Amino acid sequence: MAGEKTFVIVGAGLAGxxxxxxxxxxxxxxxVVLIGTEEHLPYERPPLSKEYFAGTKRLLDFTVQRGDWYRDHRVDLRLGTTVTAIDPAAHTVALPDGSTVHYDKLALATGSRSRRLPLSGADSSGVHVLRTVSEADDLLAAIRRDDGTAARLAIIGAGWIGLEIAAGARGHGAEVAVIESAATPLSGSLGPRIGTVFADLHRAHGVDMRLGASVREIAVDGGRATGVILADGSTLPADAVLVAVGAAPNIELAEDAGLAVDGGVLVDSSLATSDPDIVAVGDIAAAEHPTLGGRVRVEHWANALNQPAVAAATMLGIDASYDRLPYFFTDQYDLGMEYVGLAPPDSRVVTRGDVDKREFLAFWLDDDNKVLAGMNVNIWDAGDDIRALISSASPVDPARLADANVPLSDVAT
Known part of the structure; x- marks a missing residue:
């Protein structure tokens, strides 16, 4: 209909x-025009390293909507299409064929890409990253064997993706080695004390954890990776190598368009960028957080799921603010965990429960004994209490916090 406004969304993942x-x-x-680079309908990414990799979910199970939903709701879904530029002055986005799409309001949901390593052999066949369902399929094909022999998988990086894939690969019968330069896994997220819990978990399930080790190069024979050569000269033979060293936000479109960026696209609490007609959500959004009192950018599923409600309101001229606490979860073997909040990894950690049995809570405190973040491991009734402690910003008594006999509602000083 003439005179109708057009809202364009760049990025067709969960957030888009x-x-x-x-x-x-x-x-x-x-x-509404939704433009995405992948050929698949929009889907959630956490299952790629969890249930999908383990074989307990199909792609359809975590596809956001069936194809007919977009038709029925008049969403112009353009898959397999990469936006090449944004012109804020003209209010257009450019497409690879030279055409442009006009917008009245624009949402950027361009997500992240896997980081690569500047190593000899890193571009060889048999070296994998994991960001898309196609990449998950390729890695699964590389470690599944029909002849009863065990494939060998070397994983560079002991972050969340690396450890979840290690658990999934062990479930498929693969021999797994994890190489991590830090002394413990997840040290940048959880710190060394809790990172040790995950190191012990994987060792108990037969993973060769090479901690405090660095990779010199990927061993290659005939153009195909055959293993990982460590800095000390030793070689870990492998049929496949996964590089899992984090992700980089796709902020180039925003930067080239002149939007304010600093490691992410800078947005206020309403998720508006420095251009009032453009919002940003998900991995790329470095947002002013009204509760945490600073700018936060985290690459978590929860942001992609929940930020769009606020960003859509902002596009429509409705006052809204994104104040949810950061949240993520993991499933590895028999360990299920949820983490909420945001804390420096060197913060003081207080635990309650049985750490050895991996049934416990962990809390990260600042110098004033305020709870910055909390984690529940195989305990599923503490999430609301943990959020309340963080949101209250009240000091707690660490001794009472560690005492499982004291209700979390009674630990404040």
Missing amino acids: AKMAEELRARDFPGH
Whole structure:
């Protein structure tokens, strides 16, 4: 209809799909254009290293919406299409064929890409990263064997993706080695004390944990990776190598368009960028957080799921603020964990429960004994209490916090 506004969403992952959902849920009557690089319908990414890799979920199980939803809700879904530029002055985005799409409002949900390593052999066949379902399929094909022999997988990096894939690969019968330069896994997220819990978990399940080790190069024979050569000259033979050393936010479009960026696209608590007609959500959004009192950018599923409600309101001129605490979760073997909040990894850690049995809570405290973050491991009724402690910003008594007989509601000083 003439005169209708057009809202364009760049990035067709979970965040982009949720943007389209929220706009229609709020009765936006105009055109919605959703543009994504992958050929697949928008899907969630956490299962790629969890249930999908383990073989307990299919892609359809974590696809955000079926294809007919986009048709029925008048969403112009353009898959296999990469936006090449944004012109804020003209209010257009450019496509590879030279055409442009006009927008009245624009949402950036461009996500992240896997970081690569500047190593000899890193571009060889048999070296994998994990960000897309196609990459997950390739890695699964590399470690599955029909002849009863065990494939050998070397994983560079003991972060969340690396450890989840290690657990999944062990479930498929693969021999797994994890190489990490830090002395413990997850040291940048959880610190060394809790990182040791995960090191012990993987060793108990037969993973060769090479901690405090660095990789010199990827061993290659005939153009294919055959293992990992460590800095000390030793070689870990492998049929496949996974590089799992983190992700880089896709902020180049925003930067080239002149938006304010600093390691992410800078947005206020309403998720508006430095251009009032452009919002940003998900991995790329470095947002002012009203509760945490600073700028936060985290690459967690929860942001992609929940930020679009606020960003859609902002696009429609409705006051909204994103104040949810950062949240992520993991499943490895028989360990399930949820983490909420945000804390420096060198913060003081207080635990309650049985750490050895991996049934415990952990809390990260600042110098004033305020709870910055909390984690529940195989305990599933503490999430609301942990959030309340963080949101209250009240000092706690560490001794009472560690005492499982004291309700979490009674630990404040």
